[in-house]
Amino acid sequence: MSELEKNPDTAAEELPPEALEDPLYFDPEPKEGAAAHIRSFPAAPEFQEALGYPGERPENWKEVVLDKMQDLRGKFRSFRLFLDICVKCGSCTDKCHYYMGTADPKNMPVGRQDLLRSVYRRYFTLPGKWFPSLVGARELTEEVLDEWYTYYFQCSECRRCSVYCPYGIDTAEITMAAREILDSVGVGMKYTNEIIGKVFKVGNNLGLPKPALESTLEDLEEEIEEDTGVKVRLPLDEPADILLVTPSADFFAEPHIDGLIGYAKVFHATGAKWTLSSYASEAANFAMFIGSYENMRRVALRIRKAAIDLGVKRIIIGECGHAWRAAYQFLNTLAGPFDFLDPNYPVPQHICEYTWDAIQQGKLRFNKEENDFYKMTFHDSCNVARASRMGDYPGGQFDIPRNIIKAVCNYYYDMPEGTIKEETLCCGGGGGLLTDDLMELRKKGGSPRMKALKHVAEEHGVNKMAAICAICKTQFSKIMPYFGFAMDDIMSVHQLVSNAIVLPGSIQEKELMEEEQEEKTPDAAE
Amino acid sequence: MSHGLQWQAGGNDGRMSIGFERVGESPVLTTLFALLYYVAFAIFAGGVAYRIWEYWNTPKPANIPTTPQPITRLGVAWRMFKEVVFFESLWKGNKWIWIFAQLFHASLWLILIRHARYFLDPVPTLVALAQPFGKYAGLTFVLGALGLLARRMFVPRVRYISSPSDYLMLLLFLGIGISGLSMTFVNHTDIVAVKAFMLGLMTFNWQPLPASLPLVVHLGLVALWMIIFPFSKLLHAPGIFFSPTRNMPDNPREKFHPVPWLPPVDQVEYDPPHGS
C-alpha cells in the first residue's frame, strides 16, 4: 500500500479511483487553506545579514516592501508585465504539482501570483487605488506578509505553469521577486539562506573544506581502481583544460556520487585534462531561488575566478537541474564574458553534452549488459527541461540524456505523455524546498511524478528512474519509499554510464575479451 | 464654424428620443458622444502607447525563455505568431478555454474588420468581403463571451481566481455584442448617418448622431472599453509581444547579455578563498 492510499487526510474523503492512478489528477473543488499550515523554518538574523539583508523586520517594513516592489518593477520586465497582463483565464490553474497534491487554491499558479498582484494593484495601479474591491486589490498587512512567506515557499520555481499560459507568465519569476521582497525586510528562509552563506564562506552548499574534498576524491580514486584495475584520477585544483563544476552533493550523497565516478571515467577514457576546484566546488546556486541577482552573481563569480586561476579552456557543469539553469541562462550574463576560454566550445557545457559527443565520436566503449538488471525511465528535471538547452537545437535537453541512457542500457521506457519533456512534473523538492521542515509538501508535490512512474512500472516493469539533478535525486531517494519504491530506485545518468563503460586496460575489458574468445572458439570452451 | 450650421440642419426636433425607433438627432447627444470619443480615443491611444513605452524600457536582465525555444529571431517570430494567432500554449493548457477564446477573438477580428467600413470611404475590398462574415461573427462573439462567462461562474478553480472586474469585463463585451447585434438583426440603425458621424469625428467636421438606444448603448460601451483598456488586463493584447519567456531567442551561451544595473565584471571583488 502506498503512502497515497494510506494518507489519512486524503483517504478519509474517499477520493475517486483516478486520484490514485492519474498522474495529472487534481481535486475539482479547491480547498482553501489546505496547505496553510505547511511552513518552512525562517532564517536567523545572522544568516540574513550574511547575504546583505536586514536581520530583523524593520519598523517601517511596509515602506521598504513597497519601495522594493517599485525597484523590481523598474528592473524586471517579467515582474511588471506578468502582474499587468494575466487575464485570469484559468489555463494554469491545474498545472502545478503542489496544487495537484494539496488542492489549496493558493497553490494554483495564478492564485500564487495573485497574493502579490493584489498588493501591487492596490499601490501601483489606478483601478486598484480607486476601486480596490472591484479589481481584487488589498492592503499590505502583516497577514499578507505571512501568507507570502507560506505560499512563496511552496513553489519550486519549476516553470510548468509558464508552458500552458497563453502569455508565458512564469510564476517562478513572481516567486523569486516575492522572496527578494521578503528578504529585503529580513524575512528569509533558513534552508536557502544558510546554504548561500556557506558557499560564500567555504565554497559549497555542504560547507566541505578543501581537505575534506581531497580525502573524498582520494577514496573515490581507490574505489575505482579496485573495481576496474585502472588508475582514474579525480584532480582537485590542478592546472587543466577543463574545469568541472558539480553540485557538492556529488561528493558524498547517494546516488549522486556514482554519477561523479561516471564523469571521472568518461574524462579518463577521452584522455581529457580536467580538474575540480575547491574554491568553486559548487554548481548549485541557491541565490537563484531567492531571486537575488547580486547574490547569484557572487556565487557565479567563484566559477569565473576558478577558471582564471586554474588556466582552463572550458567549463563543464555536472548533473544538476537548477545549477544547469544557473549556468546556462545566468553564468555568462552574470560573470561573463568568458572570452579567455576556448571559443570552440559553448560556455558552459553540460557533462551530458560532453559524454554524448564522446559517444558519437566513438571514444567510449560500453558493455550494456552490465545494466541489464535495470528497466529504465528518465525524469526530466524542470530547470533542464524548461529553462535551458543541450546541444545545438531546441529540445536537445530531452534527447541527449535519453540518448546516453539508451547507449548504455538495453531497456528504456518513457513515462506517460504530459508528464515528460517540456511538460515534466517537478520532483517536489526544487526551488529551495528540499528541507525536512517541508516534508509534507514534498511528498504531496512529488505524488504526481510518483504516479507517472507507477504507470511505467506496471506497464513495462520499469524498476529504476534516472535523473540529472542533485535535488531530484535527493528528493526521490527520500520520498520514493512512501510510494512503494526503494530508496535506490533513483539513479544518476552517469551512474549508468559508469556501470557500462569499459575502460582501456580494465578488468572489464579483459573479461569482455575472454568472453569474445570463448564465443569465437566454442569447442575449446566445452 | 460649419458644424454649428449642420446641427441646426440635422437636429430638427432638438430632443433626444428614447426607444428603438430612430426618431431624430440631438445636438446634445452628438456633442456628448463627439467629446466622449475624443477623450476615449486619447486615453486609449495615449495609454497604450505609454504602456508599450514602459514595457519596452523595462530591462530583461537575463535570457529567460521557457524552453524549448527557437534559437533565431525568425524562429521566435514564428513561435510568437503561433501564440498570437493559434493560442498555442492555451491549446496545450485547456481545450475548453481555447475553444471559447478562439471563438471570441476570431469573431472580434472579423467584427473589427467589418466595422472599418464606418471609418473608411470608399470601403476597401477586404472590408467589403468581410461584411457577410462580420455580420454573423457578432453571434459567435457573444457565444464565445458567454462560454468564458460560464467557465468563470461554474468552474470552481476559475471562480476562485475571478474578481468582480473579470465578470464586468465579460458583461461589457456582452453588452457591446448584444447592442450591436440588435442593430443588425432586430432594429436597423441608420448606418449611413453613423458613418457620417464617425467620418465627421475624424475630419473634425461633426455630423449628427442618430439617437437610437441600442446605438447609444453600443457606442457608450465601446468608449468605456477604450478608456479602461490601458488600465486593465486588456493589456494582454500588446503585452504578449513583450513577454520575456516568449520573445527572446534561446541564446544565452552564444550572446553576452549583461545585467544593466550590475557593474562590469572587471570591476568586481571576489570572495577570498576559505581559510585565508
Ligand code: SF4
Ligand atoms: S513554477 Fe512550478 S511550483 Fe511554482 S507555481 Fe508554477 S507550476 Fe507551481
Ligand code: SF4
Ligand atoms: S494561464 Fe496565464 S493568463 Fe491564464 S490565469 Fe494563468 S497566469 Fe493568468
